[in-house]
Amino acid sequence: MSGIVRTPEPPYYAVIFSSQRTEGDHGYQVMASKMVELASKQKGFLGVEGVRDGELGITVSYWDSLESIKEWKEHVAHQVAQDKGKAEWYSAFSLRVCKVERQRFFEMVK
């Protein structure tokens, strides 16, 4: 979950998850790593970019189709995490499903 993902040519899908954490860890870090690991093995997963700065975090995951997003949403272990998220980890979040239409990459010439 480090750095910029080299996604394929659009169109593909992005899930933008913005969240505000509650105080304390409550098993969050371990579960977060586990979820990234599990998601990476899902069919249609294209990558994930994530940043957390204290309270606010943004995680963007990329997928080949809405069907793949639906399958990940319904994954049993992910559902357990979603429930824990609402009960303990997040004071607020937004989740947006988007179709990526255009992209551009830049790298500084060394």
Next chain:
Amino acid sequence: MSGIVRTPEPPYYAVIFSSQRTEGDHGYQVMASKMVELASKQKGFLGVEGVRDGELGITVSYWDSLESIKEWKEHVAHQVAQDKGKAEWYSAFSLRVCKVERQRFFEMVK
């Protein structure tokens, strides 16, 4: 640029900007705040969510249409910032223009 944006009902557009900073400030912080301030005054601007954790940052801005995104891209002061970005502030970035199709909000009951 704090917290989760209460965007209107989809469809609308999101620009996902993921970036890796170079070392040092080089006037970045001042310009970043100025750009958020300017963008907020643009026609069709719906809000912005941003997080930076050392090297990696993700900024998602929300817009009512592709036309508004284009106008912001071509804003003179923003173009100066874009040039500085490529010349000094970013070692790498990705920029993705997306159509938001679905959204969901959650808030913990106090």
